[in-house]
Amino acid sequence: MSRKVATISKEFSGLVKEMFTKADNFGISFPMDLDVNMKATLLGSVFLIDFMYYELLKSPTT
Structure with missing residues (x-):
């Protein structure tokens, strides 16, 4: 059985920041009473998603 715990988006x-910088903005939505270990896991997941998907797509291939 699976259930939705949080949303990462x-x-x-902004147009200028998207075009001229490599910075990304992510949002995390979760219930306030969520266990602190789960919150830490979600935060780590954001860094992993950013690195594995967005940063590798931006890096030039050699």
Whole structure:
């Protein structure tokens, strides 16, 4: 059985920032009473998603 615990989304940070910087904005939504270990796991997941998907797509291939 699976249930939705939180939502992780990539937020639009503005046209200029999107075009001229490599910075990304992510949002995390979760219940306030969620266990602190689960919150830490979600935060780590955001870094992993950013690195594995968005950063590897931006890096030039050699």
